[in-house]
Amino acid sequence: MNELNCPKCQGDLEQVVYANIEVERCVECKGIWFDSLEAQTLKEIEGSETLDVGQPETGSKFNEVGDINCPKCRTKMTKMVELNQPHIWYEKCPVCYGIWFDAGEFKDYKEENFMDAVKGLFGRERR
Template sequence: MNCPKCKSSMERVKIAGVEIDRCTACKGLWFDEFELEALKVVKGTEAVDSGDAEAGKTFNKVDRISCSKCNAPMIRMVDNEQPHIWYETCDVCGGCFLDAGEFKDLKQNDLMDIIKDYQAKRKGGRRTKTTRLSGEAVRNILKLK
């Protein structure tokens, strides 16, 4: 099997009794159907994500890829809990590809992730518009109460 991003060969890696595929070059991770969900909740499995997260960010820009298993076009997804994490899934076979650093990031949700999520929302144009009120307007609103 070859990496859907850089086309290098993938190696089988066993972690917590589950075999996944890791790219020998870019270190991206391939999960067959249900493997990501299974490993996401097991403590210590983030160790399998041994690649450079900065290199992973570069490969994350490559978004038009085909599934390594069935050659179907993969769909870019955004993690609901951490919208700064984008990964690719296959609707046909259920496989999933995460760039180097994304699985490790997916497993932890800390203050930096909250900041990254805020920035991702701002870049996505989902920021709410704020209106500045004059002092007189605020006083008038308070009089209504």
């Protein structure tokens, strides 16, 4: 595999493994690259939030970075919002379907809770 660089800060991406699933994490800003379906698979595996060692404040800072390219195929990535957790913004590659979470976002994504679900159901309700 070619050496990958962080799409946000250009730091090196290191391989980290949890439950035999290999992801890439930036050694600088601690953002995480997931190949297609890895984030969804890891969301269901207990303890996988330990992959996300970064500080949410750092991740929030990197949310401000504009257009980024996929670290795998160099395609311009699309900004996405998690429907049940609209405070989580991440980037997805329209070609290889990889996902980039900034520091703290995967842990937050994994900890979707009852209140997130309630907000999703009733967020558009009028009084």
